[in-house]
Amino acid sequence: MRIPVIIISLLFMSCLPGGVIGKGGRSGEPLVIHKATLLGQSSYRILCWDPIEEHRRKELLEREPTEKGRAEARQSFNGPPVRQVNPGDYRGGCEREGSSSTFFLFGMFPVTAPLNPDYAIGTAVQELEGDTMINISAWHEEHPYSLLGRVSVLNVRGTVIRFVEEEKPARGTKRRTAR
Numbered sequence: 001m002r003i004p005v006i007i008i009s010l011l012f013m014s015c016l017p018g019g020v021i022g023k024g025g026r027s028g029e030p031l032v033i034h035k036a037t038l039l040g041q042s043s044y045r046i047l048c049w050d051p052i053e054e055h056r057r058k059e060l061l062e063r064e065p066t067e068k069g070r071a072e073a074r075q076s077f078n079g080p081p082v083r084q085v086n087p088g089d090y091r092g093g094c095e096r097e098g099s100s101s102t103f104f105l106f107g108m109f110p111v112t113a114p115l116n117p118d119y120a121i122g123t124a125v126q127e128l129e130g131d132t133m134i135n136i137s138a139w140h141e142e143h144p145y146s147l148l149g150r151v152s153v154l155n156v157r158g159t160v161i162r163f164v165e166e167e168k169p170a171r172g173t174k175r176r177t178a179r
Helices: 003-015 016-021 051-061 067-076 117-128
Strands: 024-029 044-051 083-084 096-105 132-143 149-163
Touching: 051 067, 096 117, 117 132, 117 149
Parallel strands: none
Antiparallel strands: 024 132, 044 083, 044 149, 096 149, 132 149
């Protein structure tokens, strides 16, 4: 009677700590996302998370004594604390990650929405309020959770950009052309 209980316990708990305690599982081959961003001649800026601006905003909120003052300070923040870098000056270090996951009950039946590369890219882009992502790399991971099932995760990493609107001539002005 004891041996079957021990075997069942070992089977049930064999993968559980890896899923609960920290990241683990198998990592698959690098993936290619077929929807690539075509830049053409578009001008853009690379968005980088700015920890100095984030710290300044936190200090500003802590200095406000009233809730009304904190609310007004929050409204003065125009988007997330990011800095824009010209592509020619970019030296790396501003990559962001996003992910999409699905849970398979008993390892076979999908319970949640399927993996979606667009959603994974969108989570990283929305964090910085950018327009799209370039230089994308992606990989797939599997995280087993004992006999209950497994989670399949699609991770993406890339550089978030924001397109810059080109200046248009003011109305009523004529463009000069060389003859």
